Amino acid sequence: NIPPGPKPWPLVGNCGHFLIPGLILKWLRKYHGGNDETKDFSPVLPQVILMEQSKVYGNMYSIFVGSQLVVILTGYEIVRDALANRADVFSDRPDVPIITIMTKRRGIVFAPYGSVWRQQRKFCHATLRNFGLGKLSLEPCIQEELAFVKTELLRLSKDANGSGINPAPLVSNAVSNVICSISFGRRFDHKDQEFRTLLDLMARGLQIIVDGPAVLINVCPLLYYLPFGIFKDIRKAEADITIFLKGIIAQHSSSLDPDNPRDLIDMYLVEVAQQKERVGAGETSFSEDYLFYIIGDLFVAGTDTTTNTILWTLLYMCTYPDIQEKVQAEIDSVVGPDRVPSLTDKARLPFTEATIMEVQRMTVVVPLAIPHMASQTTVFRDYTIPKGTVILPNLWSVHRDPTVWDNPDVFNPCRFLDKNGQLVRRECFIPFGIGRRVCMGEQLAKMELFLMFSTLMQAFTFRLPEGLPPPPMHGRFGLTLAPCPYAVCVTPR
Ligand code: HEM
Helix, strand or coil: CCCCCCCCECCCECHHHHHHHHHHHHHHHHHHHCCCCCCCCHHHCHHHHHHHHHHHHCCEEEEEECCEEEEEEECHHHHHHHHHHCHHHHCECCCCHHHHHHHCCCCCCCCCCCHHHHHHHHHHHHHHHHCCCCCCCCHHHHHHHHHHHHHHHHHHHHHHCCCCECCHHHHHHHHHHHHHHHHHCCCCCCCCHHHHHHHHHHHHHHHHHHCHHHHHHHCCHHHHHCCCHHHHHHHHHHHHHHHHHHHHHHHHHHCCCCCCCCCHHHHHHHHHHHHHHHHCHHHCCCCHHHHHHHHHHHHHHHCHHHHHHHHHHHHHHHHCHHHHHHHHHHHHHHCCCCCCCCHHHHHHCHHHHHHHHHHHHHHCCCCCCCCEECCCCEEECCEEECCCCEEEEEHHHHHCCCCCCCCCCCCCHHHHECCCCCECCCCCCCCCCCCCCCCCCHHHHHHHHHHHHHHHHHHEEEECCCCCCCCCCCCECCCCCECCCCCEEEEEC
16 A cells, blocks of 8 residues: 555656656757756756646655655655654665765765764764864854955956856855865865866766766666776766875875864764774774765765855845845844954844745755655555655755745745744755754855855845846756856946
């Protein structure tokens, strides 16, 4: 008695329902839009299709991807019920062949639910908290990065002479540099060769995984070992990343002072040594090899997500100039023009915070979370969910759920404010997920979003170039939901 759903086709299951719109989208883009990103393709975005189908089959329904049973959860109530109230059963991750081959299911994001994941996550979570306060506080690093971003924005917009600039590379480099500061204890000049190599390798690796024939590795894992084409490229990108990150870890190891850890790598190496002493090398999951996967996870999980959220906030400010003015007025009155915003200002900038949250509500950069898996057979809401079922919580549907949000399709930051203009927490706001697999970098991401958004709003006014059609607001689905590429005119205030 599994949840209801569309009838699967032999072999492919329900892939046709999703692949066909996806292929149509690609075809439309290629032959009917060229690179024209202004066309509205929102009806074929996976999270939208899945939400539409819930109107037919209910807020919990099944589809088959090949022979794999996948249960889709739609709306706040059932997502919370599964991921928070039944976290004991629904917190595992599925075995996705291409990811398993590349990560050996180490790190945190795709680690199976169990003691290794728990130990590693606990350590990394606590370590990330160190970067919020105290000696290793990230605030000055982010402010230094933002000073550079502001100078670059000015320079680029002068060169562009009113025609608008693409903010994506600059924002992406700045966000990556924050992860570099945490992991490697330093930021890089955006043109630094080592930095460029790292980012290019990561981008190349991820692009290959989500795009094109590499996905076939999930159907036939042996393809990964083919000595030609895209399969060879994947292995090359993976080998290059390994050499690069292992080199950095080795440098840290040789210059480590256990009493003065400089960054996350140092702290982890100290933990490896302590664990070996305490329980013996064979008994602990902490090792230099595991650290490599942790660093990879921080880059993969922490860069695209935060970058795209910032890019969305800028696009929304261009689209809603009245809201942009209100944010700027609040920052002017609380912070003024003579110093940059700091985390201590956050509590006194409720409208600015509400605006970031409303952009996150509308956009949802990880719309289907990261797939969960049932770790045992269970009965949930009168249906049987067999062990190994993939669970997809549609976070996008939670933020568009009309039972918990008034006019969910309307952009309105005031929904996060009470009648005195103070911020109200809404438990159905879950851009970072919910339950035991909730985003490990939530606090860090919130800190980055606040500092970056408020600093940019204080310094500049953003608007779309005149005479060009605005980009559609539904975004483009990939590893995360990015805004469609746009150019922006930046005017100093
Ligand atoms: C997982 C959102 C930034 C590290 C997740 C998940 C979401 C999410 C929805 C999946 C939750 C689930 O599976 O139920 C976001 C958003 C971000 C952001 C919206 C920025 C605006 C970051 C940052 C880091 C990070 C900056 C770390 C540097 C992780 C990790 C996981 C995760 C390690 C996996 C957790 C686990 O499996 O236990 N994030 N994230 N994220 N995120 Fe983030």
